[in-house]
Amino acid sequence: MINNLAAKQEVSELQDILYEKNEGAATITINRPKSLNAFRGRTIRELIWAFRDAWDDNRIGVVILTGAGERAFCVGGDQKEKGDEGGYDDNGGLGGGIGLEIENLHQIIRNIPKPVIASVNGYAIGGGHVLHVVCDLTIAADTAKFGQSGPKVGSYDAGFGSAYLARIVGEKKAREIWYLCEQYTAHECKEMGLVNKVVPASELRQATQEWAEKILQKSPTALRMLKASFNADSANIQGISQLAMGSLAMFYNTPESNEGKEAFLEKRPVDFNKFRV
Incomplete structure (x- = not known):
């Protein structure tokens, strides 16, 4: 996890997120709208810094996580940022693993002693x-869409993204979400207990703020x-999750995972059949 002193030195250098505090609420916005708020290594490090700062500030009682623009909250790892060996490491090889401190981010969202609302x-x-699954609460615009894509692009989250998801929606539904990689509406997600509240897109900011004020x-x-x-x-x-991220780092170095990335970037149908022989 980012050292807090080092993190405070980076606050003026934020590039991938917006961070503001207002009357007890901290709002963290993933700010890469041209990439549908897909994250890269820097994005994750900045998110960790912001959550740590909100954790340390006793004036903050609730954290809101959202995405910039109207199209996306976040669509996961930016495939264009993946290196030749499959990982997202943009730190000269110093990051290790998959090049993303995803496990640390998930842990800080869960462990920060303040409710976190995914807007x-x-x-x-x-x-x-x-990211929205590990947040405490989720309020969604009626235009929002939810789903998994990992197995389509040669990736997975076999930690909180699957095991904790199953506790929320049940084993059968969680397996459907991961195995089929389909997309679900906000109202469908509310029915399965994955979303707490659905509001018109124009009212999302206000509805989120109202819940923050109640908290x-x-x-x-x-x-x-x-x-x-x-x-x-x-x-x-x-x-x-630790085992899952370790195995994912190894998987990213395989031709099978690379096929998913290349198919996505080349905008062609993926062909995983050759890995079943």
């Missing part, structure tokens, strides 16, 4: 879908203890 304004796909009226200690209690039952997934 989903558009597509929440792949790794972006996982800010509650006891911060009570909320902190409740969040810890809710997290306790699924805390074992952290170990699974």
Whole structure:
């Protein structure tokens, strides 16, 4: 995880996110709308910094995570940022693993002792879908779309993105979401318990702010203890997530995973059949 002192030195250099605080609420916005708010290594590091800053600021009682523009909340890892060996490492090989500190980001969203609201304004796909899953609450625009894409592009999240998802929507539905990689409307996700509230797109910001204000009226200690209690039952997934990210780093170096990336970039049908022989 980003060292807090180093992180504070980087605050003036934010490129991929917007970060603001207003009357007890911190709003973190993924700001790569031209890429549908897909993330790269820098994006994840900046998100971790912002969540850590909100954690350390006692004036902040709730965090809102959203995406810039009207089209997307986040569509996961930016395939154009993947290197020749499959990973997203943009730090001269110093990052290790897949080049994204995704596991650290998931952990800080879960462990920050303040409720986190995902305000989903558009597509929440792949790794972006996982981000909203690990948030405490999700409010979605009625135009939002949700779904997984990992197996379509030679990737997966076998940690919180699948195991915790199954606790929310049930085993059968979670397997459907991952195996078929289809997209679901905000109303469909509300029916399966994956979204708390659906509002017209024009009212999303206001609705999110209203929930933030309601949370800010509650006891911060009570909320902190409740969040810890809710997290306790699924805390074992952290170990699974560590194994999953380790295996993903190895998988990204294989021709099978590379086929998914190349097909996406070349805008052609993917062909995984040759890996079944």
